[in-house]
Amino acid sequence: MFRNASLLSHSSRRTLFHQGTAPSRWRKRLQRTSLLVLGLGSFYTADRIFNASAITRNLRTLYTCAIITLDYKLNFTEEKSESIPELHARVAERMYNLFTSNGGLYIKIGQAIGANAALLPKPMQEQFSKLFDDAPQIPYSEVLRVFKAEFGRPPCGPDGVFEIFEEKAVASASIAQVHRAKLRPLAGDTEDKWVAVKIQKPDVAKQMKWDLGAYRLVMYMFEKWAFDLPVYFVVDFVSDHLRRELDFILESENAKQTAKFVASEPRLAKKVYIPRVYDEYTTKRVMTAEWISGVRLSDRTGMRLLMGESNDSTQATVPSSVNLSEETSPTFSFPARPLKGGVRSVMQTMVELFSAQMFSWGWVHCDGHFGNFICRPNPHDPTVPQLVLLDHGLYVRVDEDFRRDWSLLWTGLLTADFKSVERITRKWGMGLPDMFASVALARPVRLTRKNRKTEAERVTKELEEYMNLSQYEQSARMKAKLKQFLIDTDRMPKALIFLLRSMRIVQGNNQSFGAPVNRVKITGLWASKSLTRLSNLTFGQRLREYMNDIVFRGVLISLDVAFWTTRLKQRVLALFNLKSPSFEDELEKAMRGLMRNNVGIDVGGAFKG
Template sequence: MISLDYKLNFQPEKADQIPQLHARVADRMYNLFTSNGGLYIKIGQAIGANSPFLPRPMQDKFARLFDDAPQIPYSDVLSVFRSEFGRPPAGPDGIFDVFEHEAVASASVAQVHRAKLKSGEWVAVKIQKPDVTKQIEWDLGAFRMVMWIFENWMFDLPVYFTVGAFFLVQVKGHLREELDFVQEAQNARVTAQFIAAEPRLAGKVHIPKVYPEYSTKRVLTAEWIDGVRLSDRVAIRTLMGEEKQAALSSTSRNYPSLEGVRLKGGVKSIMQTMVELFSAQMFSWGWVHCDPHPGNIIIRPHPSKPKYPQLVLLDHGLYVRVKESFRREYATLWRGLLAADWDAIERVAMLWGIGTPDLFASATLMRPVRYGKKSRAGNGNENGSEHAEELNQYEQSIRMKAKLKRFLLDTDKMPKELIFLGRNMRIVQGNNQVLGSPVNRIKITGYWASASLTTSTNLAWTERAKEYWHYLVFRGIMLSIDLAFWTSKVRQWIRHMLGKSSIGFEDELERTMRGFAKSTLGIDVASGAFEG
């Protein structure tokens, strides 16, 4: 239906009807994904992660597609436990002393229940939903067929890579790992070891302890954490002593164990830790958590320093391990972006089969990047002075299609990890933005990228000395980004003092990115679309 609708109605003479066409398609896709559930929810989330670059109706629709699926009944939970352990979760011969029938959270492939061990500790029990493993192979097969038809028969667009590769090359393998809770437990242990070995993060970040004796491939038991999810912005600001008194009563009702608790450091300390954590994953460890959305992050008082916050990272089912060569290339790209080293940017872009380094740079930094010279890759202003917003809907779409084909010159060269890292980066940016941009995310990420190049393995002493010199120069260049950040903070403070709505650094980046997308690509990006 989608294909026929576009084939019949995406025509020059029907340009004024294209917004209604996009709206119909968005409704069909959303209803398809939500009614089927499981993997379909994940496909929708992959689309939603890139929704700022889709037609406005799809932005509006897929912004609401969160991982909040219906719960399975307790009878299904009981069936899983009998299959995995040969006994029920609770009761005279049960595994736990107490097992709450009502789930505290439900996602596309699993749901979480609160339980109490017979030794007295409270735990979180994650249970895989029945039939998920049976459905996935068929769903992936159907998805692969549809993507191939779209690319080769229908639309002549590299959709097989941009969406298909996300699942078929990377996620297909990772989904099997994500559905194996023994593997998830191992991922959690690896991450905990990395954190313990990094002085800047040890103690500031906690990975919940897993109980292997109560865990199988389909059931995972980990320690229960009392804290505030990052998605609850009012409660987070209240916990950190930055919310008005009117919000305290409602927050206390939702988190009775934290009533009256006020931690030091403000939301700035939380975001500093978070940005450093995911920068370390990308540039130092090469071990990247692929779903750092606010629901997977809990803030609690530090067990040994109760006046300070500790960040708790949940859901370790999906990680991507990246090669040393890719880490160096990605770090070089980030350093080149912030140091305006166009040669380095073009070199990495061409190495990855990308034909428009300026668009790639903008998507990486999540802020507009324009070359000061015409790119050797041929991404100069070949369209002259014509702006995309001056074109009608049909002409904008055709231009966007042409730019996408120029962007992906050679999809075989592009590292598939970029899709995961790009999503990770956007979510971390969104977390910073909704808390008022308390930290200079770009500067912190840039420092980790540049510093990681000085510690790369297999470098001759002359190469290492050169990297240290580049790092010192880079720190000097970062002063300009610091100046822009603090100028933004001063404006934000002045507006707040005048009783006006304040605009943070990430909000300003979003506003310029929206203008860039409109003028360059003809995409009408909704306000707040980059909030992760």
């Protein structure tokens, strides 16, 4: 009996022990969980306040990269070939969400990757083309803080920098936003001076090192883990130019340098304008330039109305002023009569401007999309248009040796001097000269002379073979071709990355207006003319280049015939309300076919962002 009582006593003690410790254990767990949540919350808050969420953003990047890598390792196999398009779409969506969620410099990084999007699967081309430089504006309190740090005083007020400063930004982009302001009048001023004030967002500088580190990681992942494509070699070059975009003093110097080049070129001096920069109101994080009124080229309805090519009798509301960050503000008062020359004259000037930059100046604006162009009545002659170029943060400088090769490449392509083309592409560490030539001209090129019927049969056969390949085999073929294309990335001029992107943008700008000008011919003529102006030529060499230029112009007659035949067809069909593809549309279609059949790349439309 005593033994049973002892057992009962022991059992009771165990029950009482567990009853007493269970709440204690749960209490400890709750305390630990609370401390963990509090710690993570404190870390998140401190990171957000003192480090502009840089660590949190990069943890998000690491997580996304890990998921993408794992997804490709598990699902990019021959056995799962049919699901590869879905795999590419998932990865593209994750990358797009990462860049848009992090914002800031990530948008610029995404655009830099988008410069090479043609080398990536089609879902990525589509997603990266949607990365527009747009973002919510920071509050005025942050603007005030930047001004006090840069100038030691507020934007306006009795001791302010400007007489008037509009607190609401007229535009906000990924790294900066723009406000409209009015300068204080000086002795002798007869009219108000309104300016566009570009202010860098405070978080961007804090995030820069982290973001560029993340860019390096993403590109390494693309090359080594996910796509097995040679893309990492551009990281240092691109990172350096992204850093430069954050220094507004450098941007102001870029603008002034471009203005000098424009003024020195008689063919462009009155047709192109670069807004004046006010150095006394410009620092590393604040840039002030004159406010220019006009119509953005991205507003096709407004442009056609301004140039007298619209059937709309009502005066639409069109942007009146475009500032340094691509946006506009109040309505623009159209002149009583449309400007002369039509949209064709504006596109002619735009193509000539970029041709001069590439072949004559070696000083190339690398963000020439429609948001950075406006058109206004020319102050020298208000009956004709003047093109205004904005946003001078991203430029690439190329030396005379490169410009000579670049010019020879263009003239060689258009005069069938295929030996010169192949020599230059090999010099730049590239295989597949046909492919590079096609990318450079944004038109299909074959560096061989073959019977047309035989060539057509070969292309048809290649297409049939390509279409019969599985998704996995198509991807493998694309990788193999790209590796043949980029043989030696150390020898490749890194500036080509931006130049080819700029050419693609110019093509897209012309194409969006129905290709009113022969872009290829205009660019070729500038390339040929630049060879006659090289600085180190002897008299005999210069004379020979002038003779070559005359011959070159004669060769281009056939290209002009093809262009005007297409234009005539467009106009005839327009009389019957029928649409016909433009010259650029036909080049685009042929280009897509060439790249798909020979390389396995499904090239998307011209750059949108």
